[in-house]
Amino acid sequence: MKRNLLIGKYWDPDKVMAALDKLTGQGVNIFDVFSPFPIHGIEPYLNAKRTRLTVASFIYGVTGFLTAVTMMSLIYGVVWPMNIGGKPALAFPSFVPITFEMTVLFAAHGIVLTFFIVGNYWPGKRAQLLDIRQTDDVFIVAIDKAKIQDESAIRAVFEETGAYDILETEYER
Structure with missing residues (x-):
């Protein structure tokens, strides 16, 4: 307009x-x-x-957390269970680093994409x-x-x- x-x-x-x-x-x-x-x-x-970007960031972080826990539970508990040093297949303390990284990854990338979409930015757009x-x-x-x-x-x-x-x-x- x-x-x-x-x-x-x-x-x-x-x-x-x-x-x-x-x-x-x-x-x-x-x-x-x-x-x-x-x-x-x-x-x-x-x-x-x-701004409501904080709410979006939280939602993206929760999505990353749930994705990480679901992915590792299915991979290590159902699809490819391994006995490593006598530890149980679903040892949740070993999931913490990957869960943290996936949470940060989803939150960071999701918030950047949301910022670009809400701000109507795209590659090659000229600023007025x-x-x-x-x-x-x-x-x-x-x-x-x-x-x-x-x-x-x-x-x-x-x-x-x-x-x-x-x-x-x-x-x-």
């Missing part, structure tokens, strides 16, 4: 935080902030929801950048024009807080 955005470009993250503080104080809904590095304390301004320098040294505050009541007030806030460029652009997520 294409959106028309009003963006303000900054050189300094402190000025971005000042702009976000003033904009949210006026009741403006912030569409997104593009930054070359994480800015501590920005989440409340973006109304960021708590609002400014080529947003991954280097430029901070961008983006406001969705469809949700703006007074555009001149937002432009005034951008100017007050030190935005070096204010412009309108289209963005498709």
Whole structure:
């Protein structure tokens, strides 16, 4: 879905935080902030929801655990039982290292795949950048024009807080 955005470009993250503080104080809904590095304390301004990736990671880990225990129980207890040093075929303490590794393997790979699917990333996808320098040294505050009541007030806030460029652009997520 294409959106028309009003963006303000900054050189300094402190000025971005000042702009976000003033904009949210006026009741403006912030569409997104593009930054070359994480800015501590920005989440409340973006109304960021708590991620559910931890739940997905737990589910993938449990799946790996159950797969490892089932696989080793079937292989060592039913299909190919071996007598190694007089130990029983289903010696669960010997399953611990493989179970741990399978749990970590399933959780790590599952969470990476989930991240790519949810984020709509795939090999060869080109990133849509609002400014080529947003991954280097430029901070961008983006406001969705469809949700703006007074555009001149937002432009005034951008100017007050030190935005070096204010412009309108289209963005498709």
